[in-house]
Amino acid sequence: MAVVEVEHLTKRYGDLTAVDDVSFSLEPGEVFALLGPNGAGKTTTVEILEGARPRTSGSVRVLGHDPARRPRELRERTGVVLQEAGFEEEFTVAELVELHGRMYPRRVATAAVVEQVGLTDKAHARVRTLSGGQRRRLDLALGLVGAPELLFLDEPTTGFDPGARRRAWDLVEGLRRDGTTVLLTTHYLDEAEHLADRVAVVVRGRLVALGTPAELGARRQDAVVTFRLPETVDLSALPALDGVLVPDGLDWHLTTARPTAALHTLTGWAAGRELEIPALTVRRPSLEDVYLGLVAGAGETGPDDPADDGRPTRRRGPRASGAGSATPGRGGRLASRRS
Numbered sequence: 001m002a003v004v005e006v007e008h009l010t011k012r013y014g015d016l017t018a019v020d021d022v023s024f025s026l027e028p029g030e031v032f033a034l035l036g037p038n039g040a041g042k043t044t045t046v047e048i049l050e051g052a053r054p055r056t057s058g059s060v061r062v063l064g065h066d067p068a069r070r071p072r073e074l075r076e077r078t079g080v081v082l083q084e085a086g087f088e089e090e091f092t093v094a095e096l097v098e099l100h101g102r103m104y105p106r107r108v109a110t111a112a113v114v115e116q117v118g119l120t121d122k123a124h125a126r127v128r129t130l131s132g133g134q135r136r137r138l139d140l141a142l143g144l145v146g147a148p149e150l151l152f153l154d155e156p157t158t159g160f161d162p163g164a165r166r167r168a169w170d171l172v173e174g175l176r177r178d179g180t181t182v183l184l185t186t187h188y189l190d191e192a193e194h195l196a197d198r199v200a201v202v203v204r205g206r207l208v209a210l211g212t213p214a215e216l217g218a219r220r221q222d223a224v225v226t227f228r229l230p231e232t233v234d235l236s237a238l239p240a241l242d243g244v245l246v247p248d249g250l251d252w253h254l255t256t257a258r259p260t261a262a263l264h265t266l267t268g269w270a271a272g273r274e275l276e277i278p279a280l281t282v283r284r285p286s287l288e289d290v291y292l293g294l295v296a297g298a299g300e301t302g303p304d305d306p307a308d309d310g311r312p313t314r315r316r317g318p319r320a321s322g323a324g325s326a327t328p329g330r331g332g333r334l335a336s337r338r339s
């Protein structure tokens, strides 16, 4: 049985359709990444799955439950790592993890989860003294302390230094090995490529592509041949190459649908003149290239788009106040789980 099943999900905020007839499912143990530009509807979708927002229409099942009913069992079997969560600043890391863990029947030992996220040396530090990246790791610890079957990770490595990001990736890979299903949103395409079994690309609320990173890559047949001209050679001396050639500093990039033929022409020409072509590489499109092509193809014009209202990425309704969430004091998370 699918862990998450979403069929024809739609969410409207007044006139704005933030999620538009989206369908996908998550199989047990898979890491699934939701990608899309700012305002695409990723957070809205994830919050609907978490039970933190009502949907307008469509059907949603999470671990067999309708999250809109906010069943207790679902809350106990899922973990949530938000983009920004409020912490109770005077608690220590260990205290906060300990208190949070009490909400879950299947909890992981505090020391183990603190170790898992690399905060052991900060276990007894007050939350207010943590750096931005350390707070994100604490967030991760709170998502993991309940040994969730399904983990929601909303931009989990934003603000991480490169080492911390690698460790977070290792952690997610470890979770996958243990059978945890993970729904991830990220703006880092390398992160999605590295971690995700499958990727869904959402633009303006609509699902525009769904598949493994390799399947999405295979949508594009083109490749980029990069090279420099030998010192003694002028561009006009090159044979005609099939594709679009653009300069980039000393390099030339040839984007071509026929990389084998283009390479043959180029290397045949050079070999015939006993020339060495410096810095010659061939690169297939990365997930980032494919993603940017999909986003552009779907008419998204980036941050200057008048439809982009420039609002912060994570908005919460009245739940955001954290009122009434003094135990254990994580405003966003606990309040959203309880309301």
Ligand SMILES: Nc1ncnc2c1ncn2[C@@H]1O[C@H](COP(=O)(O)OP(=O)(O)OP(=O)(O)O)[C@@H](O)[C@H]1O
Residues within 6 Å of the ligand: 013, 016, 018, 036, 037, 038, 039, 040, 041, 042, 043, 044, 045, 309, 311, 312, 313, 314, 315, 316, 317
């Ligand atoms: N409570 C709300 N009321 C009105 N509009 C909202 C509300 N929450 C989100 N929106 C709008 O819905 C759209 C989708 O927002 P959402 O936060 O789901 O996007 P996102 O893909 O998560 O973006 P980001 O990558 O920036 O986090 C945006 O246009 C946003 O302004």
